[in-house]
Amino acid sequence: MAEIRVMRDDLLPPASTERRHLLSISDLSRDDIERLLATARSFARSLEREMKKLPTLRGRTVVNMFYESSTRTSASFELAAKRLSADTMSIKASGSSVDKGESLKDTALTLGAYDPDVIVIRHPQIGAAQFVARVTKAHVVNAGDGKHQHPTQALLDLYTLHEEFGRLEGLHVAIVGDVLHSRVARSLIQALALVEARVTLVAPPPLLPRGIEAMGCETSTEIESIKAADVVYVLRMQQERMQAGANYVPSLREYTARWGVTPERIRPGQRIMHPGPMNRGVEIDPRVADAADALIETQVRAGLVTRMAVLYDLLTTGPVGVKVQTLHEVA
Amino acid sequence: MLFSKQAPRENLIVRGARVLDPAAGVDDVIDVRVDDGMIAELGSRLDPNAHRVVEGEGLVLAPAFVDPHVHLRSPGREDEETIASGTAAAAAGGYAAILAMPNTDPVVDSGSVLGSLVDEARARAEIPVGFLAAITKGQGGEELTEMVELAEAGAAGFTDDGRPIVAPGLMRRALQYGAVTGRTLAVHCEEPTLSRGGQMHEGAVSAELGFAGYPSVAESVMVERDLSLAAYERRPVHVMHVSARESVEKLRAARDAGVAASAEVTPHHLCLTDEAVRSLDSNLKMNPPLRSSDDRGALVEALRDGTIEAVATDHAPHARHEKEVPFEAAPFGVTGLETAFAALYTNLVEPGLLRLETLLERMSAGPAGIFGLPAPRISVGEHANVVLLDLGASRRVEEADFRSRSANSWLLGQKLKGKVRLTVAAGRVVFEG
Numbered sequence: 001m002a003e004i005r006v007m008r009d010d011l012l013p014p015a016s017t018e019r020r021h022l023l024s025i026s027d028l029s030r031d032d033i034e035r036l037l038a039t040a041r042s043f044a045r046s047l048e049r050e051m052k053k054l055p056t057l058r059g060r061t062v063v064n065m066f067y068e069s070s071t072r073t074s075a076s077f078e079l080a081a082k083r084l085s086a087d088t089m090s091i092k093a094s095g096s097s098v099d100k101g102e103s104l105k106d107t108a109l110t111l112g113a114y115d116p117d118v119i120v121i122r123h124p125q126i127g128a129a130q131f132v133a134r135v136t137k138a139h140v141v142n143a144g145d146g147k148h149q150h151p152t153q154a155l156l157d158l159y160t161l162h163e164e165f166g167r168l169e170g171l172h173v174a175i176v177g178d179v180l181h182s183r184v185a186r187s188l189i190q191a192l193a194l195v196e197a198r199v200t201l202v203a204p205p206p207l208l209p210r211g212i213e214a215m216g217c218e219t220s221t222e223i224e225s226i227k228a229a230d231v232v233y234v235l236r237m238q239q240e241r242m243q244a245g246a247n248y249v250p251s252l253r254e255y256t257a258r259w260g261v262t263p264e265r266i267r268p269g270q271r272i273m274h275p276g277p278m279n280r281g282v283e284i285d286p287r288v289a290d291a292a293d294a295l296i297e298t299q300v301r302a303g304l305v306t307r308m309a310v311l312y313d314l315l316t317t318g319p320v321g322v323k324v325q326t327l328h329e330v331a
Numbered sequence: 332m333l334f335s336k337q338a339p340r341e342n343l344i345v346r347g348a349r350v351l352d353p354a355a356g357v358d359d360v361i362d363v364r365v366d367d368g369m370i371a372e373l374g375s376r377l378d379p380n381a382h383r384v385v386e387g388e389g390l391v392l393a394p395a396f397v398d399p400h401v402h403l404r405s406p407g408r409e410d411e412e413t414i415a416s417g418t419a420a421a422a423a424g425g426y427a428a429i430l431a432m433p434n435t436d437p438v439v440d441s442g443s444v445l446g447s448l449v450d451e452a453r454a455r456a457e458i459p460v461g462f463l464a465a466i467t468k469g470q471g472g473e474e475l476t477e478m479v480e481l482a483e484a485g486a487a488g489f490t491d492d493g494r495p496i497v498a499p500g501l502m503r504r505a506l507q508y509g510a511v512t513g514r515t516l517a518v519h520c521e522e523p524t525l526s527r528g529g530q531m532h533e534g535a536v537s538a539e540l541g542f543a544g545y546p547s548v549a550e551s552v553m554v555e556r557d558l559s560l561a562a563y564e565r566r567p568v569h570v571m572h573v574s575a576r577e578s579v580e581k582l583r584a585a586r587d588a589g590v591a592a593s594a595e596v597t598p599h600h601l602c603l604t605d606e607a608v609r610s611l612d613s614n615l616k617m618n619p620p621l622r623s624s625d626d627r628g629a630l631v632e633a634l635r636d637g638t639i640e641a642v643a644t645d646h647a648p649h650a651r652h653e654k655e656v657p658f659e660a661a662p663f664g665v666t667g668l669e670t671a672f673a674a675l676y677t678n679l680v681e682p683g684l685l686r687l688e689t690l691l692e693r694m695s696a697g698p699a700g701i702f703g704l705p706a707p708r709i710s711v712g713e714h715a716n717v718v719l720l721d722l723g724a725s726r727r728v729e730e731a732d733f734r735s736r737s738a739n740s741w742l743l744g745q746k747l748k749g750k751v752r753l754t755v756a757a758g759r760v761v762f763e764g
Contacts, residue, residue, distance in 0.1 A: 026539075103652065103655075103656065104656060104657065104660075105652075105655050105656070123657065125656075125657040125658075125659040125660050126530070126540060126541055126542060126611070126657065126658055126659040127611035127613075127657040127658035127659060128657040128659075130611045130657075131611075131656065131657045131658075135655075145657070146541060146657075146659055147541030147542070147543075148540055148541040148542075149541070183541060186539065186540075186541055209537070209538035209544070210533055210534065210538060210544065210546075211533070211534045211535035211536075211537070211538040212535070212538040212539070213535075214535035214538070214539070215535075215538070215539055
């Protein structure tokens with residue numbers, strides 16, 4: 001269904017009656033996910049054509065607010081908006097009024113005054129995307145808020161898995177590494193639970209958040225347990241969080257020796273994923289990263305069509321998450 | 332130890348209310364006559380005798396409330412609260428006495444800072460207010476303040492609230508030396524290396540939301556330590572804002588063993604759990620954090636059985652622009668003076684979790700006793716410290732109604748039952764609603 005609508009060059013998005021956002025995977029239903037993935041697949045086909053630009057979001061404005069460094073997320077959101085003919089503006093924290101101490105509220109209100117249709121925000125603090133959704137009238141897409149959520153990453157990962165396996169239900173994914181500090185892991189665990197895949201988290205005990213099993217996953221501290229999975233999803237070891245004295249692990253060297261994903265620790269045919277950027281030789285052995293079974297580049301390509309689907313979906317079709325509570329002091 | 336502005340005292344009759352003073356054993360529909368601020372007569376159909384008459388039919392007249400834990404933000408952050416605004420807020424909440432915390436700027440750690448607060452209270456406090464002084468200079472956790480001088484200047488007690496006293500040896504010295512002042516030592520129990528960076532209770536919700544956890548054990552290990560020291564020194568200690576089941580269990584065991592320990596709990600810890608934080612509303616961020624439903628159950632039970640004898644609001648005003656930020660960037664603390672009774676009546680008494688009599692006692696005589704303050708009593712010869720409550724009335728909590736300078740309430744927009752109609756503090760009508 002989505003394919004027909006997207007391919008029509010004269011398609012104009014219907015006026016939205018309810019303001020919708022993509023803030024957290026927990027706001028989505030399985031139907032939402034399947035619709036988004038189907039839309040992304042139809043965009044993938046459209047991108048095979050010589051003329052890659054679609055007029056779908058002509059006249060719409062997408063603002064990217066990036067308060068943290070990012071390569072693939074910011075690039076793919078920008079390109080996704082351009083492929084759909086939207087106008088884009090990108091604001092980075094450095095070089096903007098944020099440097100002068102402007103609050104997130106004032107920056108959001110300032111950008112909101114240009115009436116953007118969508119604000120894409122990445123921010124180092126949990127709840128930043130929810131906050132922007134409360135203070136502006138735009139549709140808000142969370143492109144990563146602290147250690148909380150990175151929903152479009154999870155969607156592109158599901159897209160990648162579906163392309164590779166032709167199904168999602170029943171897949172077994174082992175997520176390895178620094179789960180404690182990972183927004184990618186949180187979104188992915190929820191997304192995989194929604195499509196009834198099985199998740200095993202593998203990490204040193206201090207990097208497994210207490211109580212995380214309630215999200216519907218298993219946990220293990222033994223690297224050998226990744227062998228049972230169809231897919232090994234390797235998380236970035238965030239070096240800035242691993243300074244001496246933090247004591248999550250005694251050293252990166254010991255982490256790599258005990259939990260690094262090496263050719264010896266995986267079995268033939270297992271697929272390898274990584275959200276990037278990689279620390280080759282730390283959490284992932286270069287031979288694993290470069291092997292034919294690695295889906296890491298596929299993930300990057302999936303990022304573009306998935307983010308096109310998210311922008312399209314927010315401005316046109318059924319409800320994406322709307323669980324934004326009113327902040328009473330915000331008039 | 333309590334200070335307020337001088338004002339003429341009232342002649343008043345409250346007619347036909349259900350007079351309920353659990354500590355005095357009174358529960359009767361009678362009239363109460365106040366002459367010149369003192370309770371002069373209890374009885375049926377009293378002669379008004381040119382007194383102002385307040386109709387109390389269908390209402391409950393109870394001893395006014397006492398809050399042992401309030402932040403008045405003065406000196407230093409008068410944009411958030413002042414002695415005048417904070418005591419006006421307390422009056423609206425049914426309070427006849429409150430105690431202010433010393434974590435101001437500058438810290439209340441010298442006779443001169445305390446003296447200026449006492450002067451300010453004598454000029455502007457709507458209801459009697461007492462001031463706790465710091466245990467350590469600048470609340471730095473290293474050197475004891477001049478506790479004797481501070482007590483003589485009117486300190487109602489001592490605390491480093493907002494911060495724990497990290498070094499056990501210093502805590503022991505504070506217990507030893509504090510004895511000569513005759514004042515209560517109140518402790519904020521938080522082991523900082525366990526709570527560091529923590530934004531909310533550590534558990535399934537923090538795991539899902541990604542927040543660094545502030546585990547309940549960060550509180551309970553310090554509760555245990557301070558109770559051990561208090562037992563060893565045979566000194567009383569007051570544990571502030573208890574939030575965790577383990578802390579309750581340590582308290583219960585220590586009291587059973589004869590330690591003179593007391594404790595308080597806040598309305599928000601009695602009404603909410605960490606599930607509420609899913610909204611990411613910065614008005615649900617406080618220290619200690621909202622904990623699990625198991626912890627909440629233990630707190631309600633402890634309030635019921637008297638292991639915790641006091642409700643304390645930990646009223647912590649914050650400027651709007653400081654709370655209007657993502658949850659992770661917001662300061663800890665919520666207001667509570669103006670909503671405490673209604674929140675607890677609605678969430679605990681109405682659903683049958685706590686008797687009204689118990690709540691009234693824990694909001695009045697309980698906290699007064701901890702700090703040696705006179706407990707409000709409805710009996711002849713006592714100062715009139717009473718609150719008239721309309722249990723049937725409900726209202727929506729609106730920012731515009733607050734007398735506090737800040738509105739960082741976790742109850743904004745909620746409909747609560749149990750309204751304060753009249754507060755009489757130290758013989759003066761200080762609030763009518």
